[in-house]
Amino acid sequence: MALSATPIYMDYAATTPVDPRVAQEMARYLGLDGTFANPASRSHMLGWLAEQAVEGARRQVADLIHADPREIVWTSGATEADNLALIGFMRANRARGRHLITSSIEHKAILDTAASLEQEGFDVTLLAPDSNGRITPEQLRDALRPDTILVSLMAVNNEIGSRNDIDALGNIAHQHGAAFHVDAAQAAGKIPLDVGTQPIDMLSLSAHKVYGPKGIGALYVRRDTQITPLIHGGGHERGMRSGTLPTHQIVGMGTAFTLASAEQEQDNQRIARLRARLVARLEQLPGAHFTIEEGKGVANILSVGFDDVDGQTLLMEMRSLATATGSACNSADVAPSYVLGALGVPTRRALATLRLSLGRFSTEQDVDGAADVITATLARLRSTQAPA
Numbered sequence: 001m002a003l004s005a006t007p008i009y010m011d012y013a014a015t016t017p018v019d020p021r022v023a024q025e026m027a028r029y030l031g032l033d034g035t036f037a038n039p040a041s042r043s044h045m046l047g048w049l050a051e052q053a054v055e056g057a058r059r060q061v062a063d064l065i066h067a068d069p070r071e072i073v074w075t076s077g078a079t080e081a082d083n084l085a086l087i088g089f090m091r092a093n094r095a096r097g098r099h100l101i102t103s104s105i106e107h108k109a110i111l112d113t114a115a116s117l118e119q120e121g122f123d124v125t126l127l128a129p130d131s132n133g134r135i136t137p138e139q140l141r142d143a144l145r146p147d148t149i150l151v152s153l154m155a156v157n158n159e160i161g162s163r164n165d166i167d168a169l170g171n172i173a174h175q176h177g178a179a180f181h182v183d184a185a186q187a188a189g190k191i192p193l194d195v196g197t198q199p200i201d202m203l204s205l206s207a208h209k210v211y212g213p214k215g216i217g218a219l220y221v222r223r224d225t226q227i228t229p230l231i232h233g234g235g236h237e238r239g240m241r242s243g244t245l246p247t248h249q250i251v252g253m254g255t256a257f258t259l260a261s262a263e264q265e266q267d268n269q270r271i272a273r274l275r276a277r278l279v280a281r282l283e284q285l286p287g288a289h290f291t292i293e294e295g296k297g298v299a300n301i302l303s304v305g306f307d308d309v310d311g312q313t314l315l316m317e318m319r320s321l322a323t324a325t326g327s328a329c330n331s332a333d334v335a336p337s338y339v340l341g342a343l344g345v346p347t348r349r350a351l352a353t354l355r356l357s358l359g360r361f362s363t364e365q366d367v368d369g370a371a372d373v374i375t376a377t378l379a380r381l382r383s384t385q386a387p388a
């Protein structure tokens with residue numbers, strides 16, 4: 001076997017490669033012969049052209065979620081969009097209340113932001129998910145208080161692929177007079193989103209989970225939703241987020257989102273077939289547990305844990321498979337992921353849980369190769385390891 005064999009990439013939920021069609025478009029906005037000018041330069045033609053490109057991309061991103069382009073604010077990614085949504089909204093509306101509701105399996109961009117809001121004097125309630133990673137409408141109804149002004153829940157979980165019922169949850173928040181924010185970083189391009197009909201006031205997006213470049217994202221902010229800016233200087237993005245706009249990144253995100261609009265359905269169908277092929281292999285392995293029930297989550301993320309095997313060794317032995325695990329490594333310390341912990345997955349199995357995530361460029365060979373690697377590694381480890 002060649003030592004330099006490229007690993008099989010099964011970590012699309014961490015990031016996706018840039019689609020070649022996106023990279024090609026981005027390259028036109030960089031050099032002297034391209035549209036490199038500052039889109040805020042109003043005094044010359046080159047600036048106008050860059051501004052036109054930015055506004056075209058704004059419409060492309062808005063179209064995927066059926067928003068008005070004026071409701072799209074460019075950010076550096078979904079992390080910044082989450083920060084702007086939570087901190088910006090809570091600060092702007094503090095006179096109406098100081099309570100925020102979110103869940104214990106949100107991305108760290110939400111959890112760490114909520115923790116910093118607590119430091120600032122706001123109150124935060126974290127809802128616990130059911131065994132399929134969902135927050136129920138009843139739970140949300142019970143947690144709402146007179147001073148609750150914002151509810152933030154993710155559409156699709158990045159670790160286990162679970163889906164929340166955004167419509168039911170948003171309706172409850174709205175009936176109560178609270179605003180509703182959705183982290184849709186893993187949902188855009190995977191499931192239909194329509195802010196025109198869905199009860200969503202703010203929605204976070206990232207380009208690099210959808211075959212666009214890293215370092216660019218957006219926050220959808222519904223008309224009449226008040227947020228205070230986090231970044232000051234120049235008043236770009238109608239005062240909500242200052243800073244020179246990265247034209248090439250923005251054009252990349254726009255192109256990627258247009259491709260997602262056109263291809264999401266066929267991508268999903270192909271990925272669902274690949275997933276079924278992978279599941280058929282993995283479910284035959286002794287001691288395999290799918291973290292959530294099949295059919296409850298998105299097709300592209302598969303979380304599977306294994307009994308009777310040491311998680312750290314399992315990972316070390318699978319270098320030819322690029323995937324994520326149910327552990328969070330902090331130097332020497334290995335702790336199980338907080339998401340699996342919140343679902344009640346036993347620690348030892350959580351440490352031996354893999355997040356296999358598929359994407360636009362995944363192939364049957366990838367799936368078969370991954371199943372082969374996992375099967376062989378488990379067999380080898382179980383024959384040499386003493387049972388716990």
Ligand SMILES: *Cc1c(COP(=O)(O)O)cnc(C)c1O
Binds near residue numbers: 109186
């Ligand atoms: C990736 C991700 C983020 C962070 O997005 P960046 O653009 O990398 O900052 C936030 N939330 C979820 C659910 C994600 O999957």
